[in-house]
Amino acid sequence: MDHSARTMLGDKASKSHLTVNTNGGEKPHVWSSSEGGCQIDIGKQIFCNRSLNMKNIIAVGFDMDYTLAQYKPETFESLAYEGTIRKLVYNLGYPQELLEWTFDWKYMVRGLVLDKKRGNILKMDRHKYVKVAYHGFKELSKEDKVGTYGNTLIQDSFDEPDYALIDTLFSLAEAYLFAQLVDFRDNNPGKVPQGTDYSRMYKDVRAAVDLCHRDGTLKQMVAKNPKRYINEDTSIVPMLKMLRASGRSTFLVTNSLWDYTNIVMNFLCASRTSDGGITCNFDWLQYFDVVITGSAKPGFFHEGKHANIFEVETESGMLLNTDNGTPMPQVGNTSPKVLLKGLNKSCRVFQGGSVGHLHKLLSIESSSQVLYVGDHIYGDILRSKKVLGWRTMLVVPELEREVELLWELRDMRKQLRLLRNERDLVEDQIHHLKWALKFESLRNDEKQKMTSAVGELESHRDQVRLAHQQAQWECHQKFHKIWGQLMKTGYQNSHFAHQVERFACLYTSQVSNLSLYSPDKYYRPSEDFMPHEFHILPL
């Protein structure tokens, strides 16, 4: 990105947020360091939907998977894809030839909706109007699309059980496999198990993916070689240290269980040995006050929910009974050493429980004092904000490239807007002339003149329309060949963007972007604009 981009967009300076240290590794510039406090690249900024004064926040919580731990989709999602195929073939009777299939990890994006019954994949705008629709990998014609989804009666559904929202990066492999199976069934109806319709195929894929997450197919491989599957982020520890130094409590709430959480957090927080190796220990716990594993979000966020909470004995992974989080004597011959350990530790680790337990453990009086950072709108953000009133930040890794492309394509987008205005203007002129031809008493020569003017304007309109459509398509393709921009569908916000706007107080591309801002930052939203204001107020 050139320097002007940095200064024009959010007044950013050209300073990078990483410097190369003496070992050749990258040293992050946290806000509190001497190099920190510089202006921030557009791709790393935190964007604000709803004002949030960090001074009112006393605890900052984090989700782990795809929030603190950014998986590499090319390896991690491929692992999920291959594991799922094996289960389809060996457990569910799908043909062996599926084992030859390959996965394009860039094809699917978040925010898509699977129409399980029809075998379609959809991208909708914020009004739930279907703008892009594919049957398997075949694009639906405009007529088919409108015929199937144009009916306003189904506009407000698109929910389970007939539809599935691809709202986490964990779902990209299953969406791709669903599209492949739809194509496969259409072309080889006899080859799929008898009675298998599209919905059944989706159900099978879902069950197989689910099993991959539960039976160790994925987690064993990540544990063996975390570096292959997870991006290293040297800013996470400095960010946590800065938040804690500012007086905030920090906590982790993850659906992963303790054994896996410990491996992933060690990878993210441990200091590396000279050969790049990691010593596995529990040092990372010093950066948290409370860690809750196996949290079963989003159910965790229900205040009234009764859920047992167990203390995790970190060395052995043993679960200890607690009295709502308070250590309690174990019945029988449990070693008293183990029982007392929990009382002295600076960070306590639990499994299960619900938000009430967490508030008690952290002495939180009001839920508005908590900021929670997660990657899943439904699992992390929607319930925590809507039901509970926590403040929320959504991590959207795709955003970094999206905003940088927006900047690169600014001239193209300006051109698009001009073409759109011109098309509207010419259409108005045509309507006006046609009206006059129909209702005004005109002389023959006037009529002839007007009729030929209409003809000229219509051909001009067609040219402008075509140029506009062409430019729109080119722009769409620059973002993603099939689905276009993540946050837009045409000129409207996408369904995904609409959810981000409604449920996330803040959103940003990486969790560690928090380290680039003061822990006391007052995040303020940009001004709202109504359509009538666009032509009046200079932007």
Ligand SMILES: Nc1nc2c(ncn2[C@@H]2O[C@H](COP(=O)(O)O)[C@@H](O)[C@H]2O)c(=O)[nH]1
């Ligand atoms: N049983 C299933 N587990 C899943 C699935 N998709 C993801 N996951 C697991 O959830 C947690 C997410 O952790 P969090 O830190 O983001 O709360 C992680 O362990 C995943 O493996 C699924 O479809 N089924």
Ligand SMILES: [Mg+2]
């Ligand atoms: Mg997550």
